[in-house]
Amino acid sequence: MQSLQYGSMANIDILRFLIGFVMLSYGSWSDLKTRRVPNLVWIYGGILGSVLLIYELSTIWEDYGLYLWALLFATFTLFFNSFVDEYILDKNQAMLWKSSQYLAILCSIYFFFNFDSDDISKNNYQLLDFISIPFLMILMYIWFYFGPTIGGADVKAIMAISLITPFSITFTDDSLTAFDDRGFPYPFVIFMNSLLIYLFIPICLAIFNIIKGNIESPFFQIFFGTKMELNRAKESFVWPMQQVVGKRVVMVAFVKHKSDSDKDWNRLEDEGIDYPWVTLKIPYIIPLALSFVITAFFGDIFSSNIVQPLNSLFS
Template sequence: MEELTWARLILAFAVMMAASISDWRTRTAGDGHWYLLGIGGSLLMGVQLWQEGAPWIYMVCLGLITLVFLDLLWDRPGIFEDGINPLPLVLYAATVVGYAYLSLEHFGEGRYWTMVSVPLLILLFFILYQLDVIKGGADAKALIALSLVFPLYPSLPGLPLLSLNDPAALTVLPFPVLVLFNGAILTLLVPLGMLILNLGRRDLRFPLMLFGVRMDLEEARGKQVWPMERVDDGRLRTSLFPRSDDETDWEGLRAAGVLRPWVTPKVPFLIPLTLALPFSLLAGNLLLYLMGA
C-alpha cells in the first residue's frame, strides 16, 4: 500500500501548493482545487478498499460521503430554505442509513473506523469553521478535502523522524487534524523570521519588529500587506494586528510624513497548512513527542 500513500501525499501537496499560490497572488483559491483533492482522495480510498476486498457497503458509504463533500462545496439553497430542498435531504438521509447499516453489520471490523472517521472529521472542521476557529472558507474546504485523502495515517518506512515511545499513539490524532495543529505551530515561527529580518535591516522597533517590516510607501501600495500604522484623529497610531476590514489610508500616512510605514504581510493560513503536510509527515506529532509519549 506504499504506492497509495505516495499517491495521496503527491496529490495533496500538489493541489495544496497550487491553491496556496493562487491564494497568495489573488487572495482566492478556487473550489476546483478542493474538487480535485476530495474526489482524488476518494478514488484512492476506493482503490484501497477494492484491493482489500472490503464488503460492498464500504464502497457505498464512501460514495455517499463523497457526495456529501461535493454538496458542501455546492452553493445551493438550504435544505429547509423556501420550503424543502429534497435532493440534499435524500442524500444526507441515505448517508445516515448507509453508515447505520455499516455499523450494524461490520462494527469494529476491517476499515470500519477508517470509514467512520471521514464524516466525523468533516463534521469537526465544519463546526470549527462555524465557530470561527478556522477563519477562511478555503482553509476549511482544504481540511475537509484532506479528510477524504487521508482517512488513514500515512505510513512510510523511517517516518516520522521524531519517533514516539508508543508508535500507536501517533495515530490517535487523525492526520488532517495533525496538519491543522502543525499549521498553527508553523505560524508561530513568523515572529522569529520577522525578528531575524528586521535585525539584519536594523529596523529596530519593539514589538512591531516581531510582526512586520518597514516598507516604502509606494511599494507597500502594490503589495499584499496591511499597514501597522494609521492616522486616527490627526494622531499616528500603531496596531500589531490590523483588522482586515480596516480601510487602508496610504495618503493619510504620507500626509503625516510616514514614508516607510511598518506593514504586516497578508499570509493566507493556507500556506502554513500546505507546509504542515510535509512537516507532519516528517516530524509527526510534535506535542506528543515533547510529552514523551
C-alpha cells in the same frame, strides 16, 4: 502475497502524497499571488482522493459491513456541499443534489444504528480513520462560520486533504506518533502540525526585523509585521499596522482586516510616514502545504513536542 499487498499500498501512499503535494503547491502559489484559489483545485483533489478511498474501501469493507459505504457516501456529500452554493444549478440539478443530501442524511442514520463498536479495534483502529474524515469536515464548517478568521480556500483545502490522505503516510522508519501503536487520524495530524508551523511565523518575523534593524517602541509589532515602503505596501497584500487617530500615528495591536486600507494608506502618506509597519496577509495554505510534506517524513511533531511534554507535567 503479503509483500505484493504491501507494495500496492506503498504505491497508493506515494500516489496520495503526489496528489496532495501538487494540489497544495498550486493552491499555495495561487493564493500567494492572487489571494484566490480556483475551486477546481480542491474539487479535482477531492475527486481523486475519493476514487482512491473507494478502491481501498472495496478491499476491506467486508470486515465491517455496508454501513461503511453509507458513511462514505455521506462524507462525499459533505465535501461537495461546500462547493454547490457557488454554482448555479438548473432545476433538475438542484433536485438531484437535494435528493443526494437527503440520502446522505439517511446514510448517516444507517451508519449510527448499524455500526458495531467492536469493529473499532479492527485493522489497527482503521474505522476511526474513516469516522475522522466527516468529523474533520464538520469541524471546518464550524470553524469557518463561527471560529477565528479563516478563508474558504483554507477550509476546502483541509477537507480535500482528509479525502486524499485519510490514512497514515510515512516515508521513514522513525516517524513520530502520539501513541505507541498508532497516532491520531492522519488528516488531524497534518492540521495540528500546520498550526505549529504557523506559530513559527512571528518568531521568523522577529528575527527578520532584528536583522533589518526594525526595532521600535512598542516592540510587539516585530512579531506580527515589518516595515515596508509606502507605495510598495499599497500594491502588496498587506494591512497597515499604523493608523492615524486624530493627529497621532498609533500602532494597532489588532488589525481590522475589513477596514478601508486605501484611506489608511492615504492618511499615513499625509502624515509623512514613508515606511509604515505592515502585517502580511500570509495564506494559511502555505503552512498547510509545508505540514503536508513534513508530516509524511517526520510524523506528529505537534503531539510529540507539545501534547506529550504537557501531559508529562500532569502525570
